[in-house]
Amino acid sequence: MANLFEAIPEGLPEELFDEVVSGRGVTVERIVSRGHTSPDTGWYDQPRHEWVLVLKGKGVVAFENGEPVTLGPGDHLTIPAHRRHRVAWTAPDEETIWLAVHYD
Template sequence: MHIRNLFADAQPPSTGERFDTLVQQGNVVIERIVSSTDITPTEYIQEQDEWVILLTGEARLDVAGEPVSLKAGDHLFLPAHTPHTVTQVSAGATWLAVHIHPR
């Protein structure tokens, strides 16, 4: 058994976001995302479902054309093929994302 801390080595990158895979088992991938305030909004349209929770910080997203504001503890489910873009984040915002890939 290997115990790790989700907040260890969680310094934000100078620009963009860092994606760290924590667990990959079968069709499920769990990753930690650490965001800097200097992001380039990128639209994602993924083949897999995604459940995401904002653990620290604040964020604004565009989800299928609708503005969404998140604060620490807020989570949402993004079904496959749902366009979504992170448009703004606070420094060091930390996310946990669970990707459920089709079988």
């Protein structure tokens, strides 16, 4: 058994990515941010769809061609494959725990 709210290091110099489970055409991962953002040098352009849910904290997902979306606990968002996006902001004073589902 595991818990998505546990095993988070006290110091978090980089975002933490943990694969929770994967199978045919799907990968589920936990992402933990604490004031982290995507690299300034580009956009994520993923070959698979992504559904993301914020379990704790707050974050902003920005899109190359579109308005940024602010997500808090319980908020979720589907990002179609190849829709260029980045994490523009996460709460600096608490963990933001994301559950991301990547699928075909």
